[in-house]
Amino acid sequence: MSVLDRSSMFRDKKVSYLLNKFISGVINEIAPTLDPLLGPRYAVIEDLLGIDGGEEAYEFLEQLADAQILTRKFYEKVLLCPRCHSFHIIPRFRCVYCGSRNIDKSALIEHKTCGYLGEEEAFIHGEKLICPNCGAELSKQGEDFRRLGIWYYCKECKRRFDHPKEVFLCPSCSYEFTLENALWRDAYAYTLNPDVYDEFAQFSLNLTPIERALKRVGFSVEFFGSITGRSGVVHEFTIVGRRENQQVLVLDIETSPSGEVSIEEIVKFVAKIVDTTPNISVLIAMPSVSDFARRFAKEQKIVLIEAKSVEEASQKLWVNLLASYG
Ligand SMILES: [Zn+2]
Ligand SMILES: [Zn+2]
Ligand SMILES: [Zn+2]
Incomplete structure (x- = not known):
């Protein structure tokens, strides 16, 4: 770019x-x-x-x-x-054999105190873990007991497996899909x-000579101003200038890397001014336009300024405005 x-x-x-x-x-x-x-x-x-x-x-x-x-x-x-x-998706876990979601996880527990080894299920008594061998309550994992690996089992088909099948449900459209x-x-x-800091500063600064030229003939300057057209559509311009006697000036800058600002850009500008009916319409084309576009702009009573730099454009604008307001 x-x-x-x-x-x-x-x-x-x-x-x-x-x-x-x-x-x-x-x-x-x-x-x-x-x-x-x-x-x-x-x-x-x-x-x-x-x-x-x-x-x-x-x-x-x-x-x-x-x-x-x-x-x-x-x-x-x-x-x-x-x-x-949709971003709203819910993970679902299924039995790898029968696809049921009615699965649970379990672990092997070793009660170090008495040496008993058994499935976690056998230890569960409400909130507590009680050793089915010695009847003692298990207190702290790593101290009096330890878990030796986790597996899953299906309550429907009663089979065990290492990892359940993980899928996702979209509640918005009820679609279930896999990670793949x-x-x-x-x-x-x-x-x-970081490159943009300078570029943007340059760009903002660049409009200063144009602002100065407009102010010298009595226009207030609003950058990136907008005007509501007769159609109700809000049109934006690089500059909207206003003078005491209700005079409105609009100004756009079009640049073209290929050398000529296309006729389409000029037509777009014309469409905006037809709707907003400013007193003066200025189009700065950098660096130039075709002969055809130049004739078209003239017919549409656009002040067309072709320039290679903003400095040059502001000079030409100044001369043009002086003829009308000097
Ligand atoms: Zn199953
Ligand atoms: Zn025990
Ligand atoms: Zn969905």
Whole structure:
């Protein structure tokens, strides 16, 4: 993922909010809590996204990890129901011979005091362990008695075995599955990729010349501001500027690693301004656009600024604004 691709993620209000928390030291690591019903949960991200459980927080974090903005650190291995993907699963133990769940475990007990050796069952009297040979109460394991190995027995088929068959039940969809069939997932804790500190700081700083140019002609500047369109949809812009006389300016920055910002990006911007009807719409395309896109922007009355750097863009913006407000 290139610096330019990442910077397009930095423009997301929620991403930039989160990165600021990391950079200011409020957050050092995003680790999950393990919810017995809902699996790994990330409270910080759920708050940020305004959700209560579900996969969205995980997907948000994974997207940032894929972009190498966050770094994954193994935290826990969790199992999911292979049928309905529920995290809420219950272990079940079955007889290896007949499959019954009506099994118990037992051990051989040696009563050191009298030397008697017998099955644990024979010692059990309510809460107590009483030696069936000498009648004494057993007090402390390791001192007057010891257990010599554990085995399991089935109350249905009366057979014994070393290990019961372990399976899992999903109460949500009543499906029983084995460990081999379970879905395995790594739950991660996430930290900020150290490379991103500088990059993000650079990105935030980079907008300062643009902010300055706008302020010089009387606009207040809101970064990552949003405007509700006539359709009711909330649109986000890199900058929303406002002037005393109710004038609204919106500004987006589009970057392209391949050299030309695609027409699709410009169409998306146009769709936002058609809905929000600002007085001035500025699109900064870095580094350039195609001839076709340039003509299209002109038809749509967009102030299109092509520049190789934010510095260059702010110069051009300044000249353009001066013509209108100077
Ligand atoms: Zn299930
Ligand atoms: Zn059995
Ligand atoms: Zn005894």
